[in-house]
Amino acid sequence: MKKVRVKSPSNIAFIKFWGKKDSSLNIPFNSSISMNLSGCYTVTSVEFDEKLREDLIKIDGKIVEGEKKDRVVRFLDIVRKKAGKKIFARVDSKNNFPSDAGIASSASAFSALSLAASKAIGLSLSEKELSILARRGSGSASRSVNDGFSEWVAGTSDKTSYSKSIAKPTFWDLRDLVTVVSNKAKKSSSTEGHSVATTSPFFATRQKNIKSRIKNLKRFLLSKNFEKFGQLLEEEAIELHVMAMTSKPAIYYWNEGTVEVMSTIRALREEGTLCYYTMDAGPNVHVICLGKDEKKIMSRLKRLKSVIKIIPNEASRGTGELK
Numbered sequence: 001m002k003k004v005r006v007k008s009p010s011n012i013a014f015i016k017f018w019g020k021k022d023s024s025l026n027i028p029f030n031s032s033i034s035m036n037l038s039g040c041y042t043v044t045s046v047e048f049d050e051k052l053r054e055d056l057i058k059i060d061g062k063i064v065e066g067e068k069k070d071r072v073v074r075f076l077d078i079v080r081k082k083a084g085k086k087i088f089a090r091v092d093s094k095n096n097f098p099s100d101a102g103i104a105s106s107a108s109a110f111s112a113l114s115l116a117a118s119k120a121i122g123l124s125l126s127e128k129e130l131s132i133l134a135r136r137g138s139g140s141a142s143r144s145v146n147d148g149f150s151e152w153v154a155g156t157s158d159k160t161s162y163s164k165s166i167a168k169p170t171f172w173d174l175r176d177l178v179t180v181v182s183n184k185a186k187k188s189s190s191t192e193g194h195s196v197a198t199t200s201p202f203f204a205t206r207q208k209n210i211k212s213r214i215k216n217l218k219r220f221l222l223s224k225n226f227e228k229f230g231q232l233l234e235e236e237a238i239e240l241h242v243m244a245m246t247s248k249p250a251i252y253y254w255n256e257g258t259v260e261v262m263s264t265i266r267a268l269r270e271e272g273t274l275c276y277y278t279m280d281a282g283p284n285v286h287v288i289c290l291g292k293d294e295k296k297i298m299s300r301l302k303r304l305k306s307v308i309k310i311i312p313n314e315a316s317r318g319t320g321e322l323k
């Protein structure tokens with residue numbers, strides 16, 4: 001059987017996925033919106049082989065075992081069931097960003113694996129079907145499948161919960177400067193965070209307001225109203241972290257570096273440079289700005305004592321096969 005190689009980007013959520021209505025299918029409580037990242041991606045190759053007695057999973061050059069392996073095997077089981085074939089695979093996956101940098105890699109990893117595994121086993125899935133499959137591996141992976149800017153429509157079932165592209169990569173010269181302030185693995189995974197999301201007293205308020213926030217953010221994105229867009233994405237980021245900090249048990253993702261970068265961004269705004277921050281389930285800060293201001297903001301951030309490195313990103317294409 002043929003070996004398939006795929007490249008897929010990570011993504012940054014402007015509207016966050018936080019809490020699962022169905023945790024075995026990864027159906028979210030709310031829809032979410034993201035941008036695919038040109039500078040943070042995974043390249044994965046998959047080859048099914050009749051001679052193998054079990055799946056062999058290599059991540060960043062090392063054969064993995066335990067929970068990491070089990071998660072990939074469970075995903076391959078879904079692909080095998082879909083294809084009606086009982087055959088094991090050799091998976092080789094590499095991130096171009098250091099996997100210890102605390103940048104979420106499940107989105108790029110599972111979207112890459114979806115296309116590589118489905119194609120290698122002989123399935124030919126549509127973009128919608130691929131997004132549905134990627135979602136089973138990791139919710140946010142469903143958004144990496146499409147080009148540019150994606151909206152994952154929450155839906156209510158396996159068939160109705162998937163992402164679609166709402167704007168091409170070239171639509172807007174937006175940048176995400178991934179500002180790394182910690183390279184330690186985080187203590188609580190996003191999967192754990194999702195499982196306690198409903199215990200925050202703010203969960204109900206979020207559900208009440210989220211539809212109008214999504215509508216507005218989409219409107220500001222599609223009309224390229226950067227100031228309004230930025231204000232809203234920052235409000236959304238803070239809400240996610242307030243939810244995490246008030247859930248039971250409480251989860252704290254920030255460190256001193258996170259706060260230092262946040263105040264620098266606010267200071268830059270006061271000086272007249274528009275830029276905004278958002279954070280996923282970790283301490284690193286995604287600084288969102290326009291292409292014209294990238295250099296200036298980068299040089300300012302680089303001077304901060306807590307900043308380890310900065311990875312600049314533009315909007316990128318979604319999951320694609322490498323020939």
Ligand code: DP6
Pocket residue numbers: 012013015016017018026032104106107137138139140141190191192194279280281
């Ligand atoms: C805060 O997609 O990583 O980054 O489905 O359990 O793998 P699993 O969760 P995951 O959650 C992402 C959470 C987030 C927000 C987002 O990307 O929308």
